[in-house]
Amino acid sequence: MNEVIKLLKSHTSIRKFNEKKITDEQQQHIIEAAMQGASAGNMMSYSIIKIQSKSTLSKLAKSCDNQPFIENANLALLFVADNYKWHKYFKQRGISDTFTDYKGPSISDLMLGTEDAMIAAQNAVIAAESLGIGTCYIGDIMENYEYHKELFNLPKYTMPIALVVMGNYDTKPQIRDRFDKQFVVFDETYPSITDKFIDDMFSKEESNDADFAKKFYKRKIDAPFFKEMIRSIKLYLNEWER
Ligand SMILES: Cc1cc2nc3c(=O)[nH]c(=O)nc-3n(C[C@H](O)[C@H](O)[C@H](O)COP(=O)(O)O)c2cc1C
Numbered sequence: 001m002n003e004v005i006k007l008l009k010s011h012t013s014i015r016k017f018n019e020k021k022i023t024d025e026q027q028q029h030i031i032e033a034a035m036q037g038a039s040a041g042n043m044m045s046y047s048i049i050k051i052q053s054k055s056t057l058s059k060l061a062k063s064c065d066n067q068p069f070i071e072n073a074n075l076a077l078l079f080v081a082d083n084y085k086w087h088k089y090f091k092q093r094g095i096s097d098t099f100t101d102y103k104g105p106s107i108s109d110l111m112l113g114t115e116d117a118m119i120a121a122q123n124a125v126i127a128a129e130s131l132g133i134g135t136c137y138i139g140d141i142m143e144n145y146e147y148h149k150e151l152f153n154l155p156k157y158t159m160p161i162a163l164v165v166m167g168n169y170d171t172k173p174q175i176r177d178r179f180d181k182q183f184v185v186f187d188e189t190y191p192s193i194t195d196k197f198i199d200d201m202f203s204k205e206e207s208n209d210a211d212f213a214k215k216f217y218k219r220k221i222d223a224p225f226f227k228e229m230i231r232s233i234k235l236y237l238n239e240w241e242r
Pocket of ligand 1: 136
């Protein structure tokens with residue numbers, strides 16, 4: 001197994017950071033690795049906002065569903081799906097004079113911007129991990145539309161997709177299990193998903209707790225943070241043209 005595969009297979013999220021700083025050189029490597037990720041049409045329909053100020057980290061620790069460890073990160077990178085810059089460019093060059101049906105970025109532009117942003121984010125995570133730096137994604141950045149828009153001065157046609165918090169750490173948690181390959185990887189076409197498939201897929205979880213489905217639903221899907229995420233994401237989606 002080569003070193004990259006070893007690194008990828010030893011991934012765990014880190015939620016306890018120590019005081020040691022990420023150096024400027026490390027930060028530069030992480031950002032340049034992020035930016036070298038594949039990007040649809042090489043449009044790079046995303047922006048990266050670097051967050052190091054304690055005050056902003058502390059605000060995010062509250063606004064991202066009260067996760068105090070965010071405040072102790074040394075660096076956070078906010079990956080924003082960004083169709084605004086290309087939209088501004090098209091407007092500045094009078095594109096809609098020639099292409100009169102152009103109104104602004106569409107939902108498909110947002111999908112591509114989201115893919116670009118996540119690829120960049122994951123490159124940053126891998127680069128950081130290769131430097132011995134711990135990372136954790138914070139999906140709750142998609143909540144609180146109004147608050148995060150204002151906090152980061154985000155214009156129309158931009159949406160925060162992933163926040164990655166980073167820092168050095170003392171101990172690495174155990175690697176978390178994944179679903180077995182047979183439930184995730186299919187040959188050539190999508191299989192018919194039988195009741196047995198589902199029973200088998202969740203057998204490990206349910207052998208530990210027969211009520212796993214209900215408890216998981218209550219903890220995640222039925223939780224206030226999830227309802228807030230639905231509300232907030234709908235507001236972002238409304239900004240894009242259909
Ligand atoms: C899109 C996304 C959003 C996530 N949001 C959070 C979060 O808000 N808080 C958190 O502690 N972990 C978050 N995580 C980390 C996951 O909980 C973690 O990746 C998962 O439990 C598997 O654990 P591992 O990364 O240690 O293997 C997120 C991961 C992803 C990919």
